[in-house]
Amino acid sequence: MDLQAQVRQAARKLLDDKQVDVVIGYEAADEPLRTTPCFIRDSQEVDRLVWNPFCEHNLAGYLQGRQDKAAVVAKGCDSRAIVVLINESQVQRDNITVIGVPCGGIVERKKIYRHLQGADIREAVLEGDVITVKGPGFSAELKVEDFLAECCKFCSHRNPVLFDIKIGEDVPEVDSKEQYHEVARLEGSSSEERWEFFKKELSKCVRCYACREACPLCYCKQCFTDQSLPAWVGKTDDISDTMAFHIMRAYHTTGRCVDCGNCERACPNDVQIRLLTKKIEKDVKELFGSEAGLEIGEKTSMMVYKENDPQDFIK
Amino acid sequence: MQEQPENWEPRIIAFLCSWCSYAGADLAGVSRCQYPPNIRVIKLPCSGRANPFYIIKSLQQGCDGVLISGCHPGECHYSSGNYYARRRFAIMKRLLEYIGVEEGRVHFSWVSASEGEKFAKVVSEVTEAVRKLGPARRLVKNEFESGATI
Amino acid sequence: MKTIAKNKMSALLDALIKKYQVFAPVQQDDLVVDFNAIRSGAEAYLEYNNSNEPVKKMFFPQSETLFTYTQGGSTETPELQPKQPRVIFGVRPCDTRSLALMDKVFDGPDFQDPYYLEKRKNTTIFTLACNNPRNNCFCSSLGYGPFFQKDTDVFMVDLGEKYLLEPITAAGTKIVKGLPGLEDAREKELSRRKALEKEAAGKITKKVDLKNLPEKLSGIFDHPVWDEIHEKCIGCGVCTYFCPTCHCFDIVDETRDDQGRRVRVWDSCMYPSFTQEASGHNPRETGKERMRQRLMHKFKYFVDNYDEVACVGCGRCMNNCPVGSDLVQVIEKINNLKREDVYE
Numbered sequence A: 001m002d003l004q005a006q007v008r009q010a011a012r013k014l015l016d017d018k019q020v021d022v023v024i025g026y027e028a029a030d031e032p033l034r035t036t037p038c039f040i041r042d043s044q045e046v047d048r049l050v051w052n053p054f055c056e057h058n059l060a061g062y063l064q065g066r067q068d069k070a071a072v073v074a075k076g077c078d079s080r081a082i083v084v085l086i087n088e089s090q091v092q093r094d095n096i097t098v099i100g101v102p103c104g105g106i107v108e109r110k111k112i113y114r115h116l117q118g119a120d121i122r123e124a125v126l127e128g129d130v131i132t133v134k135g136p137g138f139s140a141e142l143k144v145e146d147f148l149a150e151c152c153k154f155c156s157h158r159n160p161v162l163f164d165i166k167i168g169e170d171v172p173e174v175d176s177k178e179q180y181h182e183v184a185r186l187e188g189s190s191s192e193e194r195w196e197f198f199k200k201e202l203s204k205c206v207r208c209y210a211c212r213e214a215c216p217l218c219y220c221k222q223c224f225t226d227q228s229l230p231a232w233v234g235k236t237d238d239i240s241d242t243m244a245f246h247i248m249r250a251y252h253t254t255g256r257c258v259d260c261g262n263c264e265r266a267c268p269n270d271v272q273i274r275l276l277t278k279k280i281e282k283d284v285k286e287l288f289g290s291e292a293g294l295e296i297g298e299k300t301s302m303m304v305y306k307e308n309d310p311q312d313f314i315k
Numbered sequence B: 001m002q003e004q005p006e007n008w009e010p011r012i013i014a015f016l017c018s019w020c021s022y023a024g025a026d027l028a029g030v031s032r033c034q035y036p037p038n039i040r041v042i043k044l045p046c047s048g049r050a051n052p053f054y055i056i057k058s059l060q061q062g063c064d065g066v067l068i069s070g071c072h073p074g075e076c077h078y079s080s081g082n083y084y085a086r087r088r089f090a091i092m093k094r095l096l097e098y099i100g101v102e103e104g105r106v107h108f109s110w111v112s113a114s115e116g117e118k119f120a121k122v123v124s125e126v127t128e129a130v131r132k133l134g135p136a137r138r139l140v141k142n143e144f145e146s147g148a149t150i
Numbered sequence C: 001m002k003t004i005a006k007n008k009m010s011a012l013l014d015a016l017i018k019k020y021q022v023f024a025p026v027q028q029d030d031l032v033v034d035f036n037a038i039r040s041g042a043e044a045y046l047e048y049n050n051s052n053e054p055v056k057k058m059f060f061p062q063s064e065t066l067f068t069y070t071q072g073g074s075t076e077t078p079e080l081q082p083k084q085p086r087v088i089f090g091v092r093p094c095d096t097r098s099l100a101l102m103d104k105v106f107d108g109p110d111f112q113d114p115y116y117l118e119k120r121k122n123t124t125i126f127t128l129a130c131n132n133p134r135n136n137c138f139c140s141s142l143g144y145g146p147f148f149q150k151d152t153d154v155f156m157v158d159l160g161e162k163y164l165l166e167p168i169t170a171a172g173t174k175i176v177k178g179l180p181g182l183e184d185a186r187e188k189e190l191s192r193r194k195a196l197e198k199e200a201a202g203k204i205t206k207k208v209d210l211k212n213l214p215e216k217l218s219g220i221f222d223h224p225v226w227d228e229i230h231e232k233c234i235g236c237g238v239c240t241y242f243c244p245t246c247h248c249f250d251i252v253d254e255t256r257d258d259q260g261r262r263v264r265v266w267d268s269c270m271y272p273s274f275t276q277e278a279s280g281h282n283p284r285e286t287g288k289e290r291m292r293q294r295l296m297h298k299f300k301y302f303v304d305n306y307d308e309v310a311c312v313g314c315g316r317c318m319n320n321c322p323v324g325s326d327l328v329q330v331i332e333k334i335n336n337l338k339r340e341d342v343y344e
Helices: A003-015 A045-050 A074-086 A109-115 A175-186 A189-200 A210-214 A239-252 A262-264 A274-288 B019-032 B053-062 B082-101 B116-133 C006-019 C093-106 C114-121 C170-176 C186-204 C213-218 C226-231 C238-242 C286-305 C317-319 C327-335
Strands: A024-028 A035-040 A068-074 A096-100 A124-125 A131-134 A138-143 B012-017 B039-044 B064-068 B108-110 C002-006 C021-026 C033-037 C063-070 C086-091 C123-128 C156-158 C164-168 C182-184 C249-256 C258-268
Touching: A003 A024, A003 A045, A003 A096, A003 C063, A024 A045, A035 A045, A068 A074, A074 A096, A175 A274, A175 B082, A189 A239, A189 B082, A210 A262, A239 A274, A239 B053, A239 B082, A262 A274, A274 B082, B012 B019, B019 B039, B019 B064, B019 B116, B039 B116, B053 B064, B053 B082, B064 B082, B064 B116, B064 C238, B082 B108, B108 B116, C002 C006, C006 C021, C006 C086, C006 C164, C086 C093, C086 C317, C093 C114, C093 C123, C114 C123, C123 C170, C156 C170, C164 C170, C164 C186, C164 C317, C213 C286, C213 C327, C226 C286, C226 C327, C238 C317, C317 C327
Parallel strands: A024 A068, A068 A096, B012 B039, B012 B064, B064 B108, C021 C086, C086 C123, C123 C156
Antiparallel strands: A024 A035, A124 A131, A131 A138, C002 C164, C002 C182, C021 C033, C063 C258, C156 C164, C249 C258
């Protein structure tokens, strides 16, 4: 039985046995190359559930604050986000059932559109690891592995770290040694060059806060951006405020971010905000030797300290 | 090196923890240690109280440099405030330098209540480092110069 | 009607640049085209699909200083922009239409917004018809279509080797007079235009029935369908920011020492803080109320107030939604609600 069928079977059983009120998963979207989150409450409808390389969203965000018992389809990164949510008391372990699926990587739609120079794709059919896209006057066959999202290419945890039901067998992990190559490239350039780059990149931001809402770990009832006493950051798209917003938001993910890529994917203006969160992730690993979302009960790196923490930067 | 306007003096904001660094600064004063007068002090109960965002806001509002100083690790009046602060500052300093804030704008130190001389030395070092960089321009918010965004 | 050879278009734009501040679609990166001020005609990229950001930002920017003040001093209104007359060249019909809808709010019988109006009256629009509507376009369902030519000053069509230019308003006629490289349109070019219009209409595959929607919406305020519709929405606000007709804003004060400025900034009804009251009460407490509000505003309340649906069918909300929420599917779901489920 393929993975998709296994997901459906697991969901059917959970709903029939009334173990959960809702199964949160992915279903086909009207648009090609996309899936969309779905909430299945009737076991007769489990065939809506799909599992394929277009299942991009981190569904962990839908678990926060729920009152009912929910099952959720979780890839590696999603399961790590769930661990962080449990450790931060935002989700009760007993109220959720994690359907863990091994993930070979998610297709980044924009890479396909870029490759086809913005062509009007009207249809996409996936067979095995080949996507056939069609549009007015064109057709192309593309290999899934050529269009994986950046965060997936060097993924450090393809297999779910937390699950109640495991779908399929583990997939081999990839060599994630190069996962900080974009950050390292920037670190190797001059301060001036970095400033010009980030200023230009972040000036594309229109302060829609899609990144914040898409992140499963941004769940504050009142975000710092909405505070006026004190006003941490202004609401206009003034470049100084915009850069401050992104520095501050990235900083809030310190020791918590699992690099699921939801934030960058949600951005309508292609702002490369993962360059900030990835830098913090690299530093946390280097300075404190920790990675987010791997163990229930583990405190995040900003909540703990060691007496011999690095302090060579302190006079 | 940035061009420096004539008669420009660095304006440095210093967040000092009240039990150690602020007392150390006080000692520097009564001991008549000479140090540059460029810092403006804000007293906090503990370096752990220093929200890393204070650094960003200071730079946005035109401070040329930021110094945050607390008790030596193991000597925090609140036991562990400076341990948490140490981790926070490590990340924030690297992040700010990565995004392009010049190295040398933001500084951290451990100064105890008995280290008046060290305080004077730290302030001199910080002032010189900031003076070399010139007035801060990068994160400064110029809201009264900007209008409509077209 | 006039035509101009494609290779002469750059010179036409250069001529406009001499007298106006000209905004045209400019390629930002591989996928994104947005309107920017151009300094030479060669910068314009007219073979584009649609701009990433809607053209409303040229009249209703993300942030706009309303006035500045000094404590103990005076209040100063900034000089209303633009100082130089503008041309926005190559706007698609959907975005052009959106300006007419925005006019209903910002240029109404009771309230006229000077910041918006100054821009509006100092801007001439050149609309470029859509030969290749894309997957998520549904403008024809709104009664417009990819060749909708009202609401603009000059209407252009890409005929292949040439562009057709048709002045629509007096301002359009005036601006076209004297532009270099124009020839009179010939019969075969006019037939080509008609053929392209038919072809373009055929490329729109997304269709939705909006005829009975306002009435239906008035009967389903408490219907459980809203629970389904909103469930995957994450409240990110991208749909509102990228919608050509959404116009909600917040007004904030920014102060420093004794100076301050009052700024209007974009806001979104999809954010929880939009209706948060000082008491702590929030009349639209969950995403359900907010999504319901958004759809009812666009497809019912705006109709009640202005006789028009506040949507132009550009599809940006669907293109950009991080979770793939599909407005057309949502409307169809509402349309398909059985009569007996809908109570008056």
